[in-house]
Amino acid sequence: MTTVLPDTGVGPLLRAWRERRKVSQLELALRAGASARHISFIETGRSRPSEDMVLKLAEHLDVPVRDRNALLLAAGYAPRYARTPLDDPTLGSLRAGLEHLLSGYEPYPALVVDATYSVVAANRGITLLLDGLPEQLLTAPLNAMRITLHPKGLAPRIRNLRTWRGHLLDQLERRLALAPSAALRDLYEEVAAYPLPDPYDAAEEAEEPERQQAHAGDELAPLFALPLRIEHGGRVLSFVSSIATFNTPLDVTVAELAIETLLPADPATAAHLRSLVG
Structure with missing residues (x-):
């Protein structure tokens, strides 16, 4: 039967x-x-x-x-994967490894986020980019998406904001498709509703592709990935982003961590960051 x-x-x-x-x-x-x-x-x-x-x-x-x-x-079986708090002593070696990785990447920016883009660790390169932001956005827990796209956050400083905003919203949509959650959906709806900073010069962004090819003096800077172009200290810095996760994780907390690094897209950006942190 x-x-x-x-x-x-x-x-x-x-x-x-x-x-x-x-x-x-x-x-x-x-x-x-x-x-x-x-x-x-x-x-x-x-x-x-x-x-x-x-x-x-x-x-x-x-x-x-x-x-x-x-x-x-x-199905009637016990859960297989633990959900260990990141500050638990058993994850001490993981935290130490992440901190070593982030500090070793300096002076370039790098951070670690969880499943809803809350920042759980960051290095001095990230701190430099966040300099001058309002305290309300820097109160823990920091959220990488909120800080980047909020009209009072990094958004007014991003020279190719419309393009970068579209990239981040696409990233959020892909994450929602793979791992849907109410918290992630709420975050998407919040940041997607942010208005573009006022004033926002769309015509200036339309000229960015030409600038991106030769903004480092007379030296051509060929595009190999979508850059983040952000103003800092009277300069325009250019980065490309990479994201890494853990292979075959056996813990929910570890599975949901992502390490994002910002690699300088041109020699001028690299030199400027070295002069600030070095």
Whole structure:
């Protein structure tokens, strides 16, 4: 006799993740080494998946670690991944490693953010860029998206604001698609509603691509990634951004950390930062 699990079980959750990822039952079955019939039975509650199968399907659907725990609970199993506070003594070596990485990247800016872009660590390069911002934006917990796009934050200093703002909002939308959460949705709606700083010269930004190619004196600065062009100390600094995460994390907190580094996009920016921090 087949036991049908309630609609609140793991089946509907797995189906929702599969549909969110736009993967067919057959494709998921092939990835997981199962049959499409078995996947169908799991999703409709006609079959209860093993713990290993839940984890295997979650991996192939790129389900965030936090939500893998929810899938396990819905299937009747204990959560697999801890959620250790970052200040817990057991994460001491992780914190030390992050601090060493950030300080080693100086004088260039680097920071660590969590799943909602709250800043959990930053180096002196970031502090330099935030100089002069109102205290209300610098009160903990700092939020990287809010500080960057707020009309009283870095936004008035960003020379290619419309382009950079679009990049950040796209990044938020991708994060929401991969790991939807109410907090992240609230943040997106907040920063997307920020008005452009007044006055904002759209015509000046339209001329930025030409400036970006030769703003470092007579030396051409070829574009290899979208730059962040930001005013600082009477100069326009140019950066490209990279983001790193931990491979195969086994803790929710660690899985949701991201390390963002700002690499100087031209020799003039690098020299200016070295003169300030050195």
